[in-house]
Amino acid sequence: MIPRYSRPEMVAIWEPQTRFRIWFEIEAHACDAMADLGVIPRENAEAVWKAKDAEFDVARIEEIEAVTRHDVIAFLTHLSEIVGADAARFVHQGMTSSDVLDTTLNVQLVRAADILISDMKDLLAALKRRAYEHKDTIRIGRSHGIHAEPTTMGLTFARFYAEMSRNLKRLETARAEVATGAISGAVGTFANIDPAVEEHVCAKMGLVPEPISTQVIPRDRHAAFFAALGVVASSIENIAVEIRHMQRTEVLEAEEFFSAGQKGSSAMPHKRNPVLSENLTGLARLVRMSVVPALENVALWHERDISHSSVERTIGPDTTVTLDFALARLTQVVDKLVIYPENMLANLHRFRGLVMSQRVLLALTQAGVSREDAYRLVQRNAMKVWEQGKDFRTELLADPEVTAALSPAEIEEKFDLDYHTKHVDTIFQRVFTE
């Protein structure tokens, strides 16, 4: 996580103050539940809530931790300084550190997921708006980077919308994956703490109890979480690469918004570089890089080893912060992307009708020409366009073998752009109304 690629709301989730706040809530709710069970006195449980509005002293906690080398004990010691030793005496009773730490991590991941889900909805709104705006803006479709057949800019936005809709579902699934808590003791047997405590704490923290935990919540959940984020990142890259292609000098079908004061380059003032989209490509790599360590974290030894912890301390914040930033940046890029429909048309006509060859091929076949012959006829005329700069339509009209099969009007009709957009509404219907 670096400030340049961070937004405050997501960063706040991972700050020490937030973490200690969640720790406190878990401990205090656990005390309530234990009081309900009659395990600890009600007044002690209530007294703990004195810290409800306290600001925890992060420096003080770190100071204690430097001695005890144990973060939860350091926090509990500090809490006892706030609420008093007597009130604090039953705090954490029967619990193990991981009960607090793991439940907290999941609270943080759930909150992070909520932001990401909200980001994704913003992105979807932008994509939808731009899709409808350019529903009928003709551009050439390309496979292998080579002109194929006409499509529309709206369809491009629509397919990104569809892809991001799937990612929204993946994020929602990912959120559910980690929306569990565990207060089950040293090896998950509830030996020293009643399952009712876990149920109460989870309900209060917006989680469901982990059906079976060890000392920790099983890490396949987190692996699935980060894997989902990795897929989202790849889709971000997908859109970013499209924009970078559209903006390259020879294509110039779109440009990222260029703010007034911005200098594109110290040396080449005329250059408008798609730096945001390039940046998104890099950020996608950063988000994705958490997937492998998250997968490697799953196979812990017996009831837990702590190898996962340093990984999560890093990828927990870094990956969610980076993805949040990337989604927001992408939304802005999409929202403000400057589209050049006239350049799209110019590009489409660059090879004088060649992109209609598929239609002509089909028409010849339907007119009774064998597939092999039709292929040969189309190829013959196409090569004249390609190599000698001829016009495809003109050549076809002058080729007796072609005109033997197709009338001039039939040939002309093959160059009608509306032919290619006739199902755009159907596709929009599929994508936007579910």
Added chain:
Amino acid sequence: MIPRYSRPEMVAIWEPQTRFRIWFEIEAHACDAMADLGVIPRENAEAVWKAKDAEFDVARIEEIEAVTRHDVIAFLTHLSEIVGADAARFVHQGMTSSDVLDTTLNVQLVRAADILISDMKDLLAALKRRAYEHKDTIRIGRSHGIHAEPTTMGLTFARFYAEMSRNLKRLETARAEVATGAISGAVGTFANIDPAVEEHVCAKMGLVPEPISTQVIPRDRHAAFFAALGVVASSIENIAVEIRHMQRTEVLEAEEFFSAGQKGSSAMPHKRNPVLSENLTGLARLVRMSVVPALENVALWHERDISHSSVERTIGPDTTVTLDFALARLTQVVDKLVIYPENMLANLHRFRGLVMSQRVLLALTQAGVSREDAYRLVQRNAMKVWEQGKDFRTELLADPEVTAALSPAEIEEKFDLDYHTKHVDTIFQRVFTE
């Protein structure tokens, strides 16, 4: 994919014959739909089905492809050899190669997912059986590889069951991710083919139409598919590592089944090595390695580039075949795992009661001793056990500061193993009845 780690049913999905069979079905169903639409003559559509029970000549197709360098054209040429040029003349009309290739890949992945789902159910059945069998078999729980508190072998199996239940859901989600087909033409606009053809073919092939495709089906779907398989693989590793730990000489709480003729090592005949579990650890790495390239496949250029293809030709078969094999092997390992309850008890008592220190600590706290003091008392006696080989219970009973807070009966009670298993039924209830 190597024969040693392959099972025939999964391998068959990826054989050329199967692929050509699916290609044929897609083309034939498309002809039917086009006949329904009146685009091609009914009799031609019907004539194509002459190849329904034909064995495709793979060598012949490869021969044609060597000339045309195009696999779908090679197949269509061969198909025309089977059904006759006249019957074949409308086959593939308005379609693009990727319509066939991508829909076929998804049919294969769906079939592969079905096998994996079935494998997973077998594994779940084995885990459940072993869980109930050893529900009350006491063993020591370990964190950091160090003895913590008692748990049961049944809980170990139960948590693997819960983890694999989540993986079953992930596989089902993964299956749905790729259960789409597309017959939408060169850039996905349906310019040359009616959406009704896509609908018909998809329905027949057990797929849903891709809401919006380009020349290809979007690859975020496949990325999500392989990411899910990567998570499953990590869970396999998780179980494998547990077994490897249980079988290590000093622990010996379980052993992989050792068949009669098997020689463990050419040099050390007494060794029974957990080679299957070690192998599963390696196979998990192999399955996982497909995740990154699958993520890298998402960002294709414009309406498609073909960089994804070689990756999928490899990871499609290799990853599903390896995971199928691994799941089946793991099921066998779990099913036949030899459990040594007596060794579990011996291990548990290895440090003469020390594992009960958490309970004693709690009891002291509840008896009014401050947390810091209780910690000190427990630590003091624990160190005697650890360093001088004393018995923990005996030491506690002889420590006046301890007995000032706890009666002998109270101390004795802390060493009762039933205390740790009292919630096993609750946990089983949670895991096995949903």
Added chain:
Amino acid sequence: MIPRYSRPEMVAIWEPQTRFRIWFEIEAHACDAMADLGVIPRENAEAVWKAKDAEFDVARIEEIEAVTRHDVIAFLTHLSEIVGADAARFVHQGMTSSDVLDTTLNVQLVRAADILISDMKDLLAALKRRAYEHKDTIRIGRSHGIHAEPTTMGLTFARFYAEMSRNLKRLETARAEVATGAISGAVGTFANIDPAVEEHVCAKMGLVPEPISTQVIPRDRHAAFFAALGVVASSIENIAVEIRHMQRTEVLEAEEFFSAGQKGSSAMPHKRNPVLSENLTGLARLVRMSVVPALENVALWHERDISHSSVERTIGPDTTVTLDFALARLTQVVDKLVIYPENMLANLHRFRGLVMSQRVLLALTQAGVSREDAYRLVQRNAMKVWEQGKDFRTELLADPEVTAALSPAEIEEKFDLDYHTKHVDTIFQRVFTE
């Protein structure tokens, strides 16, 4: 490894017959060394060489392995069938299976590295030839996909040459990493076999003795090997992406060679798709995917666990075969790449001189204009070119603030292309003469 992306010489290294041949040589050389030491009778050692020219019966060995479940024992049994039980009785004495298996793997990797090194030299030759051929072929340099300043096609080839020269060194280093053998017994102590045997076998097999082994050769060596291959793969992708960009319709500065019979697409006969380069992009992903499992293989338990084995059975052949194929394909693509110098010039002039803005900026600064002012002047005129289609040179000549600082001749000089190529020879000198 799939046939489509494989070449026979590399495949042969990984075939069972080759593997058994290497096993045999290791065992026979070991017998010689043991005879030299007087540990076994000379005549037995000599008798083993009776199998020197034998074809090993792979099916028979697999048959035996199906019973013994141990590959080395199966092979030794078969060897004993060939040379006779008496001759075979001292074979493998004091050795452990891994002595044979690990030394064999390294022999295979060294041979594979030799092929890759040879491939790389072929590629370097092609790059060098094309570099000199197009040393002075002007094209526009691009950053962010946007026109920057002129460069030459020769420089492009030259930088790929320099990059691949580094990769040649990396491959040579990688080869040295794995060019070790170990015949050190069950845990690497030489308890049952003299270090002299290891020295003899290694010398004969073209390896150096591993300074210290356990049951296995340490896997950091193999991790470094596959990591190096991953870097090579990324460089392949780098060249492939350049070619794909050059071939895209709007750029068209180069095309992959298009053979006579080849059909680019079933539907669009005019399309010449850079499918080889796209394929290379995918193959690069496949080669790279071995890096992570190879890294995960390093941390084996104690003196070895066998988790690495299944990984290496797969990535050993697959990665080297794929990289060999990719290097050969890339060499062919580079060698036959069709370059279009006239299109390069047309692209360079696309924005009527704008690409010279950096020079003008510098000239203004040197003529005494402040950097901020110079920037403003250049930007002002550049925007007219960009937005209104004006010619940059003409605009500058008509801008009194510009002409106040620079004479017409000075302005004209800024548009001289030779200015940009004046150091090409220097760079070629650096790259090609070391």
Added chain:
Amino acid sequence: MIPRYSRPEMVAIWEPQTRFRIWFEIEAHACDAMADLGVIPRENAEAVWKAKDAEFDVARIEEIEAVTRHDVIAFLTHLSEIVGADAARFVHQGMTSSDVLDTTLNVQLVRAADILISDMKDLLAALKRRAYEHKDTIRIGRSHGIHAEPTTMGLTFARFYAEMSRNLKRLETARAEVATGAISGAVGTFANIDPAVEEHVCAKMGLVPEPISTQVIPRDRHAAFFAALGVVASSIENIAVEIRHMQRTEVLEAEEFFSAGQKGSSAMPHKRNPVLSENLTGLARLVRMSVVPALENVALWHERDISHSSVERTIGPDTTVTLDFALARLTQVVDKLVIYPENMLANLHRFRGLVMSQRVLLALTQAGVSREDAYRLVQRNAMKVWEQGKDFRTELLADPEVTAALSPAEIEEKFDLDYHTKHVDTIFQRVFTE
């Protein structure tokens, strides 16, 4: 990078102040070289050095960047505020931002590599010391986690020493990979700047000139750099896993040093957890995760795109800081590791002589028994030890088929531990004297 896993010296390399300092030095040296060439006035070049001892105002630079959105321009503006507009007027002349940025990154990576190399030497010293200290400390070697044959703790340290020696070489190679600089202008042609400037700057900054650059230094260098760090990380994991195994309760052959005030766990005071080694396992994953994005960074578009930048802003600091911390932590763990030789012996004798079965097998073979028979005899007696708790030596002495081949003295000799350590000196010689 998180403070918990960071050391100040490495962190300092990546702080803004250091970065701006390096930028300044590059610009100032470039001015010197330009003055040498007569391109700019000597007094201006000299005047720039007024900022030699200045503290750059990071906040001010960020303030300017917020407007210009260009970091190098922001810095140059600030520099001009320090040295005066007149002195600054020729700074950066003919250069492009990447000349500064890329050369700076490499200076930082070289400095980081120097620290890592120094760390590695410290680790090697610790490993060597412990190796000699425990050269003859007998412990059981294990394959598959199962007892195999005796080895010594010194050999374990020695093999880690050998592995880390290889990693030292890899780090030195990695350092050389990135020890290049480039001052070659917008697309690497030196159009606006003489190659002599690059040579001068590189010499002053401890770099060699990049033979051929584009706008940027080629990223295969950085990929190789991070790949090397990934291999080092895996070796760290290798040692960490060994220690974790040694410390597990049932093995207890070593323990991490346990400081006085440290509390192992809030709940189980007797537990001494190998948390540092577990942490190192996690840190290894973090270091490794930079390898894939570094590989993905290689294929930039044409003369550069900026996708690599955000990746490097993150993995540059994070990976080197984490690896530095991990190496230092590992050195401390190794240095202070508490070894329990008596537990090693107890473990070795756990199965009453079974670990000598390999020797007995060999002896039987050498005494004329066929391999199959010898195997059967050893297995027969071994199983009695394994299953019935018998003593292996006693059983062998009582087995007439065994004693028919071997005399009692010969049998006794097989249980002599010195047999296994006789080549330890030879191995130490190989490892420590090169």
